[in-house]
Amino acid sequence: xRRSVKEIEQEQPxxxxxxxxxxxxxxxxxxxxxxxxxxxxxRNGRMGAALLRIRSWGIPIxxxxxxxxxxxxxVQLGDVPKWQLPAPSAVAVELLxxxxxxxxxxxxxxxxxxxxxxxxxxxxxxxxxxxxxxxVLESSIYPIVxxxxxxxxxxxxxxxxxxxxxxIEPKIIxxxxxxxxxxxxxxxxxxxxxxxxxxxxxRTLGASRWQIxxxxxxxxxxxxxxxxxxxxxxxxxxxxVIGEWVGASEGLGYLITYSQPLFxxxxxxxxxxxxxxxxxxxxxxxxxxxxxxIPWYHTEKKSKSSGRI
Amino acid sequence: MVEKSPLQLTKQPTKHPTIFADSIYKSYMVDGRxxxxxxxxxxxxxxxELVTIIGPSGCGKSTLLNIIAGLDQPDxxxxxxxxxxxxxxxxxxxxxxxxxxLLPWRSVLDNAALGLEIQGVPRRQAxxxxxxxxxxxxxxxxxxxxxxxxxxxxxxRAAFLRTMLLGQDVVLLDEPFGALDALTRVQMQEWLxxxxxxxxxxxxxxxxxxxxxxxxxxRVYVLSTRPAKIKLMMEIDLPRPRSFGNVTDPDxxxxxxxxxxxxxxxxxxxxxx
Numbered sequence: 001x002r003r004s005v006k007e008i009e010q011e012q013p014x015x016x017x018x019x020x021x022x023x024x025x026x027x028x029x030x031x032x033x034x035x036x037x038x039x040x041x042x043r044n045g046r047m048g049a050a051l052l053r054i055r056s057w058g059i060p061i062x063x064x065x066x067x068x069x070x071x072x073x074x075v076q077l078g079d080v081p082k083w084q085l086p087a088p089s090a091v092a093v094e095l096l097x098x099x100x101x102x103x104x105x106x107x108x109x110x111x112x113x114x115x116x117x118x119x120x121x122x123x124x125x126x127x128x129x130x131x132x133x134x135x136v137l138e139s140s141i142y143p144i145v146x147x148x149x150x151x152x153x154x155x156x157x158x159x160x161x162x163x164x165x166x167x168i169e170p171k172i173i174x175x176x177x178x179x180x181x182x183x184x185x186x187x188x189x190x191x192x193x194x195x196x197x198x199x200x201x202x203r204t205l206g207a208s209r210w211q212i213x214x215x216x217x218x219x220x221x222x223x224x225x226x227x228x229x230x231x232x233x234x235x236x237x238x239x240x241v242i243g244e245w246v247g248a249s250e251g252l253g254y255l256i257t258y259s260q261p262l263f264x265x266x267x268x269x270x271x272x273x274x275x276x277x278x279x280x281x282x283x284x285x286x287x288x289x290x291x292x293x294i295p296w297y298h299t300e301k302k303s304k305s306s307g308r309i
Numbered sequence: 310m311v312e313k314s315p316l317q318l319t320k321q322p323t324k325h326p327t328i329f330a331d332s333i334y335k336s337y338m339v340d341g342r343x344x345x346x347x348x349x350x351x352x353x354x355x356x357x358e359l360v361t362i363i364g365p366s367g368c369g370k371s372t373l374l375n376i377i378a379g380l381d382q383p384d385x386x387x388x389x390x391x392x393x394x395x396x397x398x399x400x401x402x403x404x405x406x407x408x409x410x411l412l413p414w415r416s417v418l419d420n421a422a423l424g425l426e427i428q429g430v431p432r433r434q435a436x437x438x439x440x441x442x443x444x445x446x447x448x449x450x451x452x453x454x455x456x457x458x459x460x461x462x463x464x465x466r467a468a469f470l471r472t473m474l475l476g477q478d479v480v481l482l483d484e485p486f487g488a489l490d491a492l493t494r495v496q497m498q499e500w501l502x503x504x505x506x507x508x509x510x511x512x513x514x515x516x517x518x519x520x521x522x523x524x525x526x527x528r529v530y531v532l533s534t535r536p537a538k539i540k541l542m543m544e545i546d547l548p549r550p551r552s553f554g555n556v557t558d559p560d561x562x563x564x565x566x567x568x569x570x571x572x573x574x575x576x577x578x579x580x581x582x
Contacts, residue, residue, distance in 0.1 A: 201410040204378055205424040205475065206400025215427075219414045296414045296455050 083263040091273065094266040101255075106274050108250040112168060112240040113282070116175020117233055123176065124183030124228065131184075132191040132217065142188075149181045153239070157246040171243035171251070178239035179232035183225065190224025191217045223297045226290040233286050237279040325392030327479055327511045328354040328377060333386035335372055336536075346372050347383070348536035354479075359505055359512045361522040364532030364540075365572065370515045373532070374481050377513070378404040390479070400428075403480035403510075407487050409468040411456040417467050418443070418452040424475040439474060445507070446470040447500070462493040466500075473508065482514045486521070495553050498524060502551065519568050523561060524551055531571055541571060 068088050074080070075087040082090060095102065127145065131138045153174055160170040194217050202212045244253030252271045259267040291298060330352040336345040346369040354360045364370050375381040377388055379398030387394040390401060411420045421443070422435035430438075443449050446466045456464055465485060472480060485501075486494045498521060505512055516522050522529050523545055531541040547560055555561050 195410075197406060197408055198410055198412075200375075200380055201404075201406060202427070203380060203399060204402070204404035205427045205471075207427045211427055215423075216412070219412070294414070296457070299455070299457065 083265050086266040086269055090266045091269045094270045095273065098267060098270065102252075102270060102274060105250060105252050105255045105271070106278070108168075109237075109240050109244070109252045109275070110278060112171040112175055112243065112251065113233075113236045113278070115168075116172040116239065117179050117236045119172065119176040120179040120183055120232060120236075121229065124180050124232075125187055125225065127180075127184050128187035128191060128221070128225075129213075131188050133213065145181065145184055148177070153178055153242060154246075157243060161247045166247055166249070170246075171240055171248070174243040175236050175239040178242075179236045182231040182235070183228040186228030186231070187221050187225040190221030193224065194220045222294050223290075226286065226294065230283055230286050230290075233282045234279055237275055237282070241275065324356060325389065326353045327356045327358075327391060328352065328513065329389040329392075330373075330377060331387050331389070333373065333376060333388070334384045335369070335376060335381070336384060345536035347376075347538075349386075349538050350532070351539055352377075352530060354511060354513055356478075356511055357509060358527045359502075359514065359525055360528050360530065361514045361516055361526040362530045362532060363516055363519065363522045363568070363572070364537065365534050366517065368532050368534050369537040370532055371483055373537075374404070374483050374513070374515060378402050378481055380404075400475075401477060401479075403472040403475060403477040405468055405472045405480065405482050405485055407484045409456070409461075409464040409488075411464055411467055411471075413456055416453045416455055417448055417459070420456065420467055421448075421470040421474055424471055428475065439470065442470055442474065445504070446473075460493075461489050462497060465489065465497065469504075473504075473510075477510075479511045479513070482512060484515050484517065487517070494518075494521075499552060501525065506550070519565055519572065520556055523547070523564050523568065524553070524556065529568065531568070543568065 072088050075085055086094075127141060131141055156177070157170070157174055160173055164170045164173065198216055198220075199212060202216055207215070240251070241253035241256070244251040245257055248254040252275050255271045256268050259265075259271070330350060333347050333350040333352075334345075335347040336343050338344070350373060352360075352362075352373075362370055362373065372381065376383050377398070379388075379400075379402065388398065390396055390398050411417075412423065415423065418436055418439050421439035422430075422432065425435035425438060426432055440452065443452055446469060448463060448466060448470065451459065451463065456467070459467065465488075469485070486497050489497060502525060514522075514525060526545050529543045529545060530539050531543070532538070533540040543564070545564060547555065547558075547564070
């Protein structure tokens with residue numbers, strides 16, 4: 001009996017589709033063969049994975065380069081005035097020349113985004129937990145959450161200035177208001193997505209309501225929560241700019257409103273570029289955090305899609 | 310009332326059956342109608358037995374197991390665990406469902422330790438206890454793997470380990486090998502008998518596989534179609550230890566034929582056109 005169980009074990013290592021080196025030979029083999037094999041077929045090899053990443057980044061960068069190149073040509077050849085549409089080269093020069101100024105304003109906007117987003121994250125997760133925990137709370141809170149999104153923030157923003165003042169606070173509130181919704185809704189969906197059979201299993205182990213919540217619902221909701229986070233963090237940057245537009249003395253949004261009437265269009269574009277970079281970097285940061293916190297979710301999906309189970 | 314002789318009175322009192330289900334009735338509301346599922350099911354499981362419940366699809370086998378495990382309450386009737394009908398059975402009876410239901414974010418070891426953790430055992434101690442049994446469950450070397458990296462049979466064994474670790478004397482198994490391929494299933498059946506022998510549990514198993522029922526059990530209960538009641542209880546008096554090779558023995562085949570005939574009578578006939 002023992003022997004037949006051991007035989008099963010010995011077969012496993014060669015069948016296992018585990019991505020990162022269960023056995024050295026498995027990953028070596030897939031690594032070396034990836035050079036000769038079309039990368040798609042070999043996502044699990046290290047070489048194959050790297051090639052795939054280069055390919056996937058290369059295409060959007062190439063497209064971007066083509067668009068920027070066309071833009072440059074259009075401005076140069078069409079003799080477009082620089083206050084109307086600056087050439088990419090002019091924007092680059094501005095980024096370099098005014099880097100100290102731009103950096104100071106970037107930090108201000110970044111601060112608004114970070115603080116507002118963290119507030120939204122905390123509120124979103126707490127509200128989601130409350131909604132999932134009690135049906136009474138769900139029917140009372142959820143409609144308010146949805147209604148909060150239908151009010152146009154642009155209408156609220158000036159009111160906030162009157163109530164809270166011209167400092168950083170109204171911007172943080174606006175960022176929080178806008179990014180709260182995707183986080184809350186996605187996290188609620190995540191908590192509700194828990195498999196009822198899993199709940200039954202926990203109950204047969206004698207789990208209390210709290211244990212089912214903390215040991216099952218919370219981890220189940222994490223992938224959904226991160227979807228909400230990625231959406232929320234992207235709109236946070238826009239929210240910060242809206243907050244600054246309505247009334248500010250610092251920040252990239254402020255810089256745009258200040259520079260436009262002065263026809264410093266290159267500076268406006270420079271600020272826009274920086275805002276883009278901020279948004280993309282924050283999104284990437286969230287994705288990295290996601291892979292760190294829920295490694296099982298992605299490796300599970302990866303091994304399923306490789307079709308080797 | 311049977312008179313007990315003086316000799317009998319000095320003996321140990323008869324032990325209660327481990328599980329005694331008495332006149333279990335259960336129905337569900339479906340589309341506003343009351344659908345009866347169980348209509349007066351009586352079941353007894355004695356200490357150390359391996360009993361199988363078999364019946365046509367959808368007849369309420371899982372519902373019955375849910376009630377025995379304490380997940381659901383019957384509309385009427387009682388379930389006694391070791392003679393106690395009022396006791397909260399949830400958490401006192403091991404229950405393994407057809408899906409392995411391993412938590413994907415926990416390693417095999419942490420999944421196995423889950424039950425103990427819930428009971429309040431500190432994580433390190435729980436892991437230690439789980440580690441002691443990984444060899445017996447054929448999971449040695451895979452303690453730190455995640456469920457997605459394991460094959461179906463291994464995941465089922467990991468779920469078994471989790472169920473068994475709580476040390477409950479009674480274990481309910483709902484078609485535990487249903488999701489496995491035929492080869493793995495045979496290995497798992499023999500492994501289960503070995504485990505049952507070693508750990509001396511009382512096991513109630515649901516299956517739709519007649520061979521599995523006869524191979525594994527001491528007694529087989531046949532459930533009728535809905536509204537379900539026990540149609541028949543068959544004693545399997547084949548000698549132990551049994552192995553897959555017994556499947557071709559004449560005694561085995563006779564029992565199998567009888568059981569299949571009974572089940573065929575119970576299943577609704579399918580007609581064409």
